[in-house]
Amino acid sequence: MSDVILKIKRQDGPNSRPYWEEFKVPVAPKANVISLLLEIQRNPVNLQGKPTTPVIWDCNCLEEVCGACSMVINGVARQACAALVDTLSKPIVLQPLSKFPLVRDLMVDRQKMFENLKKIKAWVPIDGTYYMGPGPKVAPSVQDERYLISCCMTCGCCMEACPYVNPKSNYMGPTCMAQVKLFNAHPTGAMYKDERLDAIAGDGGIADCGNAQNCERVCPKEIPLVSIIAELNRETAFRGFNRWLKGKPKGPGLAAPG
Amino acid sequence: MKFIVVGGGLAGLMATIKIAEKGENVDLISFVHVKRSHSVCAQGGINGAVNTKGEGDSPWNHFDDTLLGGDYLANQPPVLGMCEAAPGIIYLMDRMGVPFTRTPEGNLDFRRFGGTLVHRTAFSGSTTGQQLLYALDEQVRYWETQGKVNKFEDWDYLSAVIDDNGVCRGCIAQDMKTMEIRSFQGDAVILCTGGLGAVYGKTTNSIINTGSPASSAYQQGVYYANPEMIQIHPTCIGGDDKLRLISEGVRGDGGRLWTYKDGKPWFFMEEWYPAYGNLVSRDVASRGIFKVCRELGLGLDGGDSVYLDVTHLEPDWIEKRQHGVLEIYRKFAGEEPTKVPMKVFPAMHYSMGGMWVDYNQMTNIPGLFAAGECEYQYHGANRLGANSLISCLYAGTVVGDKVMEYCKGLKKTSSDVSSKVFDAEMARQKAGMDKILKFNGPENPYVLKDEMNNYMSTYVGVVRTTKQLQDTDKKLLELMERYKKLGVYDTGGWSNRTAIFIRHLWNMFELARGIVGGSLLRKESRGAHYMPEYPNRDDENWLKTTKAKWTPSGPQFSLEDVDISLVKPRVRRYDVTKDQVIKEAAEKEAASSKEGAK
Structure with a gap:
């Protein structure tokens, strides 16, 4: 299992200041961006080895039919579930959609x-x-x-x-x-x-x-x-x-x- | 009158529309935006005996197939009600503008599905659930503009408010953004909160399907019926985050299951079940694949997969009918399914069991109703494909009418109930959340879930043994002990999803114990519950609904007779047609009566 670096734009709430946090996450076969975020939930520690809070994002069906997990991945708005890690350039950069009010981290209000x-x-x-x-x-x-x-x-x-x-x-x-x-x-x-x-x-x-x-x-x-x-x-x-x-x-x- | 609907999938939205069109107001509480509910994932279609293909199909035939598919564990009258209403419900959805796939004349087209020999399944490409859900979502949006529906989306249902007489008077829910916990007054609360796939982890279910509201109701005294009846869908594909469904409709459109035997393709289902072939009921298909892979060791590359093959079908035709499913395969498996056969394996898909309800969809707590996958009523021991959409829509229409009748009979409404009753339950829920936010132990909640998932998927699936079920129960008790040493990692008061997940985690543990307990109790094999130790169906002792009652020390079970007033249970065979089974039974009876006369 190889590792991948994830760079995530985070924000604790609508009125907080955004900041970047990096994570090193093991990649399983057929992993998508969701799998990486799930891995952070299991081990919420950032690249510097400091414990942090799990990243918040929206997702439900994980088969690109519910529309929940939209985010900006390497600069392009798309569904995180259909973004397979193997096909993405590294490090992977995740940002929330910018055209909607931010809720927290990668979650927005549509x-x-x-x-x-x-x-x-x-x-x-x-x-x-x-x-x-x-x-x-x-x-x-x-x-x-x-x-x-x-x-x-x-x-x-x-x-x-x-x-x-x-x-x-x-x-x-x-x-x-x-x-x-x-x-x-x-x-x-x-x-x-x-x-x-x-x-x-x-x-x-x-x-x-x-x-x-x-x-x-x-x-x-x-x-x-x-x-x-x-x-x-x-x-x-x-x-x-x-x-x-x-x-x-x-x-x-x-x-x-x- | 005030009504609360919890859950915005097909059942919840249909119930909402039914109540709104009678001029009443609905508070619609949903864990996600209703348009993203798990009904969106249903692919293949919706059953209704419209009989447009000259096959002599009828609602009675649909009813009979459904009972047989469910191995006769469903109470019969509500199933008949569903099958009789089904054609009308499909027409209603058609009127709402669902883009159903059409015949050349512009009529609804129908495809074949499992456990039946006729074309009974209306469909919209291979995203039928999505299309049905959107049509209802649109109608509900209209009712919102008319001021009849008030949505609370991204709210988590926590519990029912039950007064001193044991009557449900509303509920408690939490805004997952602001974390505000508040009470809702309602003369009837309808839970339409879907399935519990997250208990098994890697399944075809959405990640949101934790079964938490049903578990909460169970812990408040609602019976949980037939928990052991968990459907394993025969054709799924892998993924690191979840498993994905390849619709039964693919076989309905001509897809074939096979593997290699002696170096040649072996169409095992067609060989074993000449009458139904690849379209046997799901439990039978999953056991068939399990037998090929685990007993005969003939799975692809020695693993648990077999081929699902559409390469012999005309590519443009199958693409048009199955575009959604084929795209899922392309995206997540990375191969071209019209050129290379798909590799599929069985995975957890649906819960036939659920909250016990009466024929009016009311639980044993007056005023608390349930409809959809979260209740147990329509599928017995195994659900036929394309019956879930119709059961959700039908139960939604039934409950929408029945809550109205119930409320008219009430002597006292929820607004007459002392605010103390609401405050007490709200305080209990706030205390629960406060406790979670103080968790600072070493255990990670997501890791605990993974451990539960591994046991449930491995030992409470297609084949079950007493020893493995007992081990699973022990594991669950261990996890429930370790729950006390959880860390919350996130103590924030804004959109704290970790804290909410921890609350769901406990509720999943309670449901898992119910599932394992029911499996240990039922000493026979029926539908999805298969134990080699008790390989046969035993109608004499086990034609019974298992009802779990929650206690602090685990589920306590009782048995309830099944209402078989309409059709006498027959032997379940898919190798020959139903007519053949009935004929053989009649001949046997005639022969034995002749024997008796001698």
Whole structure:
């Protein structure tokens, strides 16, 4: 078993000063970054041989499907569980995502992503949970397209990589735009398509995207964010033009079911 | 009325939606952001006898397969309820926009799964759990915007608040950021807190599945039923941090298990079980692989793995249907599964046992309900693949309705209960945390967990012996002694995950003793519980639910009859079809009655 040096940016709490701490950790076969952090839990001693506190980070599923363990590994935002030690340059440098409020060490608070999902009404409205037969038929091609977007884990990697997500902007971020498409492509969801387009036409919406295209490069689920955003750009523009022609439509909108 | 749901997986979110749509308010407490709950890991699909393939499938057939798969240990009426509701629940999820895989006409497609001979499993690629969870997460988010749901995410459930009459009136939970411990008032508390994989360590479970809330309820007096029934999934892959599942759906789509015998591929499951082949129930498949590797010494490279092969299938077709799973294999095993067969081995996956509940999903503590993997109701001694998602969703709908009925019958609500009752339980929990923060001994909590994990994985798995179970229990007692000498390493008052882990560690020990105790008690082999010393199923003595009652000195067991009012238990065979078994039994009966007439 060989050893690896880990350099971790730590911070005891949101108002504390960040500091770097290094660890020398034995590497087992097929180890990932999570295994290294687990090893520090078993033996919380730093490179200088001084006892320290175990490093705090977020993780659940460890198979890249829950989205919890996002962090910046050697400068790139990604899932720690899928970062195999053998494939990483050494020493391995771990930092928390910088676009979210810090909780402790490598753990951040990504609540704002979930709040954004409320703004864009990211759900298919249903009349209730009672029996109403099957849903609408969906063409396999539409399902394929939706499925890809629906694998988004709200992990935040695209937010980290996007230069337009920053303290001076309200930009909801690439993933949020993709979610608009996810629900607008569903036959029931499409009934309220315009409301979602309006939600990203204003502040923090699609106009804030400057087309840096970093989002797609870091997306662990390979969601085609760039082309989705381009498509939504056309749709919001078209919608804006139509509104200007016809005036704002009146209707009950995306009301409460039942 | 006030409702508390603990846990934001499929069962918890469904219960939340059911209550919210009736206009009531829910406090939803979850250890993680609900969108990251362990339901997200389910891959292959969800069962429901929609019968779209001309196979004559029916909810009754689903019910019958589920009972047989569970070796008849499940009470039958709730299982029938689940199977009858299943097609409607799949349709409901379809209406919520789950991107289920479609047929050319745009209908739901169905695949085959283990322990059945028909296409009964709706699926969304190979990330069905993720897709179902997200659909419910979205609906709950809608209810949040309507002010009906109040989420407490990153909160740890600590205990139920039980009044002087033994009725649950709320719970205590801790904010894992600020470390604030507070009480929640609720006329009904619904635990939907999932499984206990962390007791076994390296498993397919998420790292968060410590079973801590269920253990806490058990220590407060809730019966823990059939703890010995732990599912070992036949096809998993390795890793240093955890093991990862390769879906049964891969075999449902045509994947084959094999190893080398005399230098040639040997499709052992197909040879041993001609009728079901690679799609026998999971306990049988795991024992099959165990036999190949441990008894016959024919595992790959002499180890515990065999091949799971999809290389004969059309690459684009299998990629489309199993992309999620194949990606996991590529990322974590580093090989191309459409070109080289996957190497897989059995690993701990699911707990059939759990908190005892009645047919209304209520535990023996009035007002405290449970739904999902944390309770024992639907799977008997072995769960069929793709039945977990449906059981979680179904139990969630049942409990959502039943808590409402329960609360309407209450003479006194939680707000009438003296605040002293809440304060007392809160004080007990605060004292517990204070004690942990003062631990300054030499033992490391994560090391103690590893030691428990090694014993549980090695000795309380596919094959169990009395001697090894006794050794494991001894080990657990030793660990519980060493727990007293733990060091906390971190005494901070902000996001102190080590202190929280130590609390869970004790709860895991208590569950582990229940699992071992149940295994020692059950002197037969049934479903996932296999003891060579008692190789046969013994319906006369052991068609019983084992119920563990917590005591300070260990679990105390009692036995409860299983409700077999609907189907008479049959011999469990997967080498021939069910029809064949029934026919042979009828012929045997006819012959013996002829014999009797002579």
